[in-house]
Amino acid sequence: MRPAHSLPLRIMHWVNVYAVCCMVFSGWEIYNASPDLPFSFPQWATLGGWLGGALAWHLSAVWLLVLNGVAYLLYGIFSGHLKRDLRPPSPRAFLRDFVAALRLRLPHKIGHYNAVQRLFYGGVICILIVEVLTGLSIWKPVQLGGLVSLFGGYVLARNIHLAMMILIVGFIVVHLVLVAIVPRTLVAMVKAVPSDPQETPDV
Ligand code: HEM
Incomplete structure (x- = not known):
């Protein structure tokens, strides 16, 4: 049986979810240190505790995001997944x-x-x-x-x-x-x- 989503795809999806969550929540803490819009994110929704901690999270998680993203794109190209399942619609x-x-x-x-x-x-x-x-x-x-x-x-x-x-x-x-x-x-x-x-x- 060919699964609806292959194992590598499922693993990369969930790694991506973790990395994106780390990036978004630490990004909100970084933004809060110097907001350029008239609002700040609530402290409970941020990651890192303070600017330095949030930057450490942000700059660590980005490597996970990039490595996982590159692996996803290479897998998607060589397995035919991108062409078969995600080609732009007319x-x-x-x-x-x-x-x-x-x-x-x-x-x-x-x-x-x-x-x-x-x-x-x-x-x-x-x-x-x-x-x-x-x-x-x-x-x-x-x-x-x-x-x-x-x-x-x-x-x-x-x-x-x-x-x-x-x-x-x-x-x-x-x-x-x-x-x-x-x-x-x-x-x-x-x-x-x-x-x-x-x-x-x-x-
Ligand atoms: C807890 C959070 C998430 C859940 C429960 C979730 C769940 C899912 C599910 C069930 C699918 C398959 C949809 C289908 O078969 O119709 C899917 C696909 C996908 N999700 Fe998520 N997702 C989450 C977070 C994210 C995030 C944060 C991103 C990126 C910002 C993302 C990007 C994608 C993409 C690009 C696909 C298509 C993947 C492919 O086939 O190559 N997801 N997700």
């Missing part, structure tokens, strides 16, 4: 599935992603890459001057870093709501279960 397929989702008529097949999921998952992977690159820019702005210029300077790189964090947190909220609506998907991300049969080919 605008027509996206519109069709998005309208069906709004009407609560989008069937969810374990082991097959619809066009909305493909865009959603592919999108968060790209956003995570931008998040890491802007993070590197504001960590070493002198040594990585070229990268900083690519993002329009230090201040813009910091704001993009913050904006990407908001998109990632937004993704996680929607992701968790969808998992709660179809809890069978969670079982398939934990243990080996067979894929549902697919009736119509994806466009």
